[in-house]
Each structure stands twice: as structure tokens, then as C-alpha cells.
Amino acid sequence: MSTDSLAEPLNHVSTRRLGSLRLRLTLAVPLLTAAIVAVFEWSLGNYESPAEGLARTAWLVLLLSAAQLILIEALLLRPLRRLAAGCEAMESAPVPLTPEAAVPTPGLAAELDRIGHAMLRARGSLWQQDQAARELRRELAQQRHLLQEAHSALEANQRELASLARIDALTGIANQRAFDEALRREFKRAQRLRGLLALAVLDLDQFKQFNLTHGTAVGDMALQRVASLLNERFKRDTDVVARLGGEEFVALLPGFGMAEAQGVLESLRDELRALRLPDGQGSLTLSVGLAAASPAHPYLSAQALLQAADEALYIAKHAGRDRLSLAA
Structure with missing residues (x-):
């Protein structure tokens, strides 16, 4: 059978398919357009009578369908027809019989x-x-x-x-900010548990004169020795020792009453006298003001407890220094 006889049925098939597609589109487009236009027009309710609405709808359907069919013909059917013609031309081309003819x-x-x-x-x-x-x-x-x-x-x-921010740069112990936080925390705990809380304010006697005599470098080393001594003496987990500034230190002793704290602080004063200073010369003494809160002797606030210890220190200073004074 020749290639021409094979191409003829293929041409008829392609033509029938395109004709069938055109017919289906010609029928489907007006129907779909009519449905859409009818729904849209009747939803607006612009007509006084059904006859007027049907006439207007028919014209709109006719115009829109014609426009759509023209666009489909130009954009879809014509390219399909050209494509089918190209395929038919390729299918109807003679089959090469030699390798050279296949080029x-x-x-x-x-x-x-x-x-x-x-x-x-x-x-x-x-x-x-x-x-x-x-x-x-x-x-x-x-x-x-x-x-x-x-x-x-x-x-x-x-x-x-x-x-x-919570540590004193010179001595390595807590600074005033850390002490203030600990004082508020421990005071509230003592109030809640009806426990004991002792607070001692310690000040080195005539430390300015010591600095003038031995130099500020020796004075800084002396402060570091005092801070180390405080850490060694008050080393419970709940104890807090801090440097408030200059030569003034503070010790916060939860669970200690006046008598227990007084005994520990007197021993501390004795140890300070025996402390070997950096240059091997001179000596330091300590004045201490001690206040203690208890259920029998409560304070209204943490600040009131600190003020009582400060006032006791003031009394110790004016009583001749190198002594411990108890808050009233």
C-alpha cells in the first residue's frame, strides 16, 4: 500500500475531528453564554416584563456568542488546522528507502x-x-x-x-546592688518564717590616714585582705558579705540572733588586729554596728534594719572606735 493511500484516511480523520470540534463549540458557546447572561440579567431585575428581558438576553447572547466564536476560530481552530496540516504533510511524506534519503x-x-x-x-x-x-x-x-x-x-x-554589675571590682565580693537585693529577699523570708536575721555594718578605723601613710596601693591590698577575711569567716550559703564603698563593709547573717552574731563579729575583730598587712607595717582596727531582727524584736522594713545597724556603727565610732555597738 502506498503512502498516498495511507495519508488520505488520515486527512479525512483530522478534518472530521476539527469539524466535530467546531460543531460542539458552536453549540456549547451560545448555550453557556445564554445561561450566564440570563442569570446575570435576572439577578439585576432591570426589566419590567419577561418578554423584554428575553429579547434583551437573546441579543446579548447572540453578540457575545458571535464574538467568542470568532476569537475561538482565530486563536484555537486556525492554529489547530495548521498544526493538523503540518502533521498530515509529515505523515504523507514518502518513506525513505536508503540511509541517504533519511537525512x-x-x-x-x-x-x-x-x-x-x-x-x-x-x-x-x-x-x-x-x-x-x-x-x-x-x-x-x-x-x-x-x-x-x-x-x-x-x-x-x-x-x-x-x-x-553585682560584684565589687576591687575586692571580688558582692557590691551594694547585690547586697540591697539580698537584704530585701532575706528580710521578707525572715518575716514570712518568723525567723532571725542579723545585719552588721563594718568600717575600718582611720583608713584615710592609713592610705596617706602607706599609699593607696597598700590600702587597696588591705581592703582585699579584709574582704578575704570576711569570706572566710562568713561562708555559709546564706551568708552575704559585701563592700558598700570605700572602707565600709556589711555582713548579712540569716538565722543569727544578736548573741550569735555578736560572738562571731568579736572574733572577726580579733582576727583583723592580727592580720598581716601588705608592707608588714601598721595595723587596722574595725568598728562594727550590729542590729538583729527577730519575732520578739521586729523591724518594719529592711531599710529600718539597715538604719539601726548604721546608727549602732555611728555610736561605736564616737565611743572611741575599735569596738562593736549593738542597736537598741
């Missing part, structure tokens, strides 16, 4: 080459984009890791700064 025409070969080159360029572009995306993901992962490290370092610095 495509120069125009088709050039078109195939262009398509092949375009596909290669597209594949190369996709590969480059994939590599760029992978590189970007690696950079993002590195940046995320660096950001996490910076965040961890920042948190560590913040913790260190918070710790430094």
Missing part, C-alpha cells in the same frame, strides 16, 4: 539544531542555577552558624556583665 531537509535540520542548542543552553543554565543555589545554601548555613556563635557569645557577655 532531513536543510531547513528542518537547522531548526532541529537550533532546538538542540537551545535545550543545551537551558540545561546549562539550570545547572548553573542549581550550583548557585547550593552555594547560597552553604553560605546561609555558615551565616546561621556564625550568627548562633555570636548570639552565644553575646549571652555569655551579658551574663558576665550582669555578674560584674
